[in-house]
Amino acid sequence: MYKITLLFVALFILSSCSTSLSKKEVEKYTIQGKEIAQATAKKLGGTLVEKMKDGGVKEAVPFCNTKAIPLTEEMAKKFNVSIKRTSHLLRNENNKANDKEALVINNYRDLLTKGKGLKPVVELDNDGNPHFYAPIILQKKCLACHGEVGINVTKKSDSIIESYYPKDLATGFKEGDLRGIWSITFKSAVE
Numbered sequence: 618m619y620k621i622t623l624l625f626v627a628l629f630i631l632s633s634c635s636t637s638l639s640k641k642e643v644e645k646y647t648i649q650g651k652e653i654a655q656a657t658a659k660k661l662g663g664t665l666v667e668k669m670k671d672g673g674v675k676e677a678v679p680f681c682n683t684k685a686i687p688l689t690e691e692m693a694k695k696f697n698v699s700i701k702r703t704s705h706l707l708r709n710e711n712n713k714a715n716d717k718e719a720l721v722i723n724n725y726r727d728l729l730t731k732g733k734g735l736k737p738v739v740e741l742d743n744d745g746n747p748h749f750y751a752p753i754i755l756q757k758k759c760l761a762c763h764g765e766v767g768i769n770v771t772k773k774s775d776s777i778i779e780s781y782y783p784k785d786l787a788t789g790f791k792e793g794d795l796r797g798i799w800s801i802t803f804k805s806a807v808e
């Protein structure tokens with residue numbers, strides 16, 4: 618009897634903590650994650666372009682400084698998820714990567730140096746919530762604020778950036794470099 622009880626306890630523990638997502642779920646969260654990342658990038662980018670047109674880096678950097686995180690939060694609420702943009706080379710320390718995000722970033726950097734394509738990653742996090750990660754690749758339009766100082770980022774722009782972010786590490790990127798990652802948590806735990 619004792620052995621049987623033990624067996625049931627073991628089975629119960631095994632079945633109650635599901636540690637992986639089905640293929641279908643992975644597909645679903647990959648599609649949703651991509652949509653959310655794209656919509657957020659569009660929201661941030663669209664407003665940024667307007668500010669750049671209005672007054673260049675001088676206007677756009679203070680805008681990013683006060684609005685990048687609140688705008689991201691706004692999109693997170695809309696989609697009922699949490700959204701983070703993080704990087705190995707940070708501008709804003711509030712965007713610091715956790716251990717898992719740092720691993721994902723390192724893996725993407727490794728793949729990129731080997732000339733391999735980068736794909737989104739979907740898996741369950743420690744709380745049992747589905748989590749979406751995807752690379753953020755540096756584009757031409759990002760160079761004015763994240764490119765090489767003295768080449769893409771003017772000395773003047775750099776000093777504006779430094780005045781808001783004295784510990785800035787997010788310059789020196791080239792087109793096609795890994796700028797960072799999207800890290801999106803879906804709140805609905807898997808049944």
Ligand code: HEC
Nearest residue numbers: 677678681682685702704707708709712758759762787797
């Ligand atoms: C006008 C200057 C400007 C441009 C152009 C710009 N950024 Fe940024 N970026 C910033 C600033 C300022 C921050 C810090 C925002 C904050 O305080 O949250 C930032 C933060 C980020 C972060 C968050 C991680 C971190 O380092 O804090 C990522 C990722 C990022 N930018 C990617 C991009 C990409 C990709 C592009 C092009 C599509 C781009 N940026 C274009 C100024 C810019």
